[in-house]
Amino acid sequence: MGFLQTYARVLGLLAPDKWVAIGLALASLALAGLQFLEPVLFGRVVDVLTSADRLPQDVVWRSAISLLIVWAAVGVTGIAANVAVSLLADRMAHRNRLTVMHRYFQHVLAMPLSFHGDTASGRLMKVMLVGTDHLFSIWLSFFREHLTTFITAIILLPLTFFMNWRLAIVLLVLVVVFCAVAAFVVSRTQEAQAQVEDYQSQLAGNAQDALSNVVVVQSFTRLNAEARLFGDIVRQVLDHQFPVLNWWAVVSVLTRSASTLSVITIFILGTWLHMRGQASVGEIVAFMGFATMLIGRLEGAVGFVSTLLRQVPGLREVFSVLDARSTVPEKPGALDLPRVQGRVLFDHVAFGYPGGGLILNDVAFEADPGKTVALVGQTGAGKSTAMSLLQRLWDPVNGRVTIDGHDLRDISLESLRRNVGVVFQDAMLFNRTIRENLLIGRPDATQEQLEHACRMAEAHDFITRQPQGYDTRVGERGISLSGGQKQRLSIARALLKDPPILILDEATSALDAATEARVQIALKALMAGRTTFIIAHRLSTIRDADEILVFEHGKIVERGSFDELVSLGGRFAELVRTQLSGAEQKKASVAA
Known part of the structure; x- marks a missing residue:
């Protein structure tokens, strides 16, 4: 110019x-x-x-x-x-x-x-x-x-x-x-x-x-x-x-x-x-x-x-x-999707970042409403990338992702993300009050609804102990709170939003065992009745998943329940053995 x-x-x-x-x-x-x-x-x-x-x-x-x-x-x-x-x-x-x-x-x-x-x-x-x-x-x-x-x-x-x-x-x-x-x-x-x-x-x-x-x-x-x-x-x-x-x-x-x-x-x-x-x-x-x-x-x-x-x-x-133009442009007259049932389909999806090779290749699976699907695999296997496609942070280069039969590219971005909730590994809190952080997903929520969500997330008690309760500022990125407290606020935020589809992106991997136990209680309350996708490295946290998808080099190499995959003796069983071995070695070193 x-x-x-x-x-x-x-x-x-x-x-x-x-x-x-x-x-x-x-x-x-x-x-x-x-x-x-x-x-x-x-x-x-x-x-x-x-x-x-x-x-x-x-x-x-x-x-x-x-x-x-x-x-x-x-x-x-x-x-x-x-x-x-x-x-x-x-x-x-x-x-x-x-x-x-x-x-x-x-x-x-x-x-x-x-x-x-x-x-x-x-x-x-x-x-x-x-x-x-x-x-x-x-x-x-x-x-x-x-x-x-x-x-x-x-x-x-x-x-x-x-x-x-x-x-x-x-x-x-x-x-x-x-x-x-x-x-x-x-x-x-x-x-x-x-x-x-x-x-x-x-x-x-x-x-x-x-x-x-x-x-x-x-x-x-x-x-x-x-x-x-x-x-x-x-x-x-x-x-x-x-x-x-x-x-x-x-x-x-x-x-x-x-x-x-x-x-x-x-x-x-x-x-x-x-x-x-x-x-x-x-x-x-x-x-x-x-x-x-x-x-x-x-x-x-x-x-x-x-x-x-x-x-x-x-x-x-x-x-x-x-x-600058978005890499995920919204179609003129895109469908404003109401609250969905939560049926998610990955129809032979392939994806690669611009200028690079394929990260996902021929990924195909379906999640029925209310079911829990876990995605496991080594770092870089494609789990998080698949979930970013579900949020339409990117578009697939081949295949399609649908919710209740609607291609995500035909849906308005606002209505799509209104139906999908995410609990991140990092709670990502704003430097605002606890109340303002919780209301991000549902600005019109009442105090009663706010407290109900926090009780379900095991967060109400520690909030009331704060100097100004729900009006306490949490500092930049929530620095004034512990990791477990931030994560429970993140779960309460998702509960208040009440999305029919939920993504748990390694939501407990950064927590110690005692804190994780409390957060898991909150997560179970959050997952009830929702189509849930869990990205997890700790395989013990996905034992109750309806289906586990094992990713390797951008493909699904195994699928089934926890017990089915362990008995299969394949890649998932090897991951389980590796984690159990690591846990036993840690216990032995602590005892020594």
Whole structure:
């Protein structure tokens, strides 16, 4: 996206406020006209005063007073118009900045895990905050000041040729020189500024990465190393930023020099023309006023263009995120699924990540409503990937996944995920109150329903012991709670949501035996009457599953009940023996 295309898109974001923008444009046109009139009126006053020796005194006074009254009216009108433009521009810029920020936030939240896996959250935050600040400053400065500059240069500057074309040529040369110099510097600095923005994004990403893992940083004495890494990126930012700043400093000096030369040229040329009878003193004064006005506006425009150039890479980052398309797009008119019975079918499903080989190959199974299906196998066998397809975090490359006979690609994402609940290995709690964390899946739940779910999840007792009970904040990622407490809150959250289909993603693998026993009680209450899929490494936790699917290299190699698979003496039996052997060795070491 080029420089002008980026700027056009920035203005295009104001489409919801197009009538306000049009009004501001018309007001800027009026302001430019009023500013154009001031030097003209000043020149006419000077001409009237210089003709005092040739005209009757009363005529001179009447003409001068009339011109001064008109001049005062023009000035007052210009002040009022400036106030109106500033107020409207401020409100429009603030309103649309927050609108874009909300749109960005909503879009990023809706993007699939493939997007978030490739993009650091710190970078996304930096892009949102910095990019929307850039948009705000561009809208505000453009409509407050620089639109009037462009109107003056494009529309009103040609009118000076009707006053005195010889003096008008000097003003035209001034504008042409400014535009040529600015275009040259933009071409020389655009790429360097884009590199600066890349390094700025690296700074944000590295800082967020280190802060989110501060325990690791401190435990492994990485303080100095992380600080050095941050400092290295800072130095690279400065190494690329300083040459850009140098170029724009040169532009500023050249613009001021050209402006000064223009005023001197108008004075000398005007004097020569006056001596030849081709220009009045008032015209000379008026054109010097035009030059002074243009000088001030062009200097502001130089700063605006240089700022815009520095902001373009950040704006492009915002647009690249907004333009990112989901890998699981929703069909137009997708089915809004009501509460389902819970029959799940994997119909010869194959899946592989873009650019990689197949992770799942010809996976086929069916789960009837209310049944419990366990998925076991070594790490990387495809268990979690299969369940991510059930949540439609990805789409299969072959085959289909259905719920109650409906292909997931035909169902709206919101209604699909409303019918599927997940209890993760990590409880993933927000830095909010216990109540707010529980209500995520069902915001309209009553206090009675909240407490009922927590009692079933074995969580109500420890919640009431918290300093503010259900209104206690849990800290970032639930840091103020133990692992078992967080997991029971996660189960209570799923119970409150009451989904007909449930996924338990190694929900107890990170817990000790005593805590796991309490969580298992809560899980049994959660699983009752639901189609449940359990991803488990501890095979003892799936003994009561209706069917166990053994995954290996992306395929289902065995299926059956716990006892059937053990008696079969195959891959599952080997996994059981391995875990039992490991448990016995652990007991022996503890006894020793």
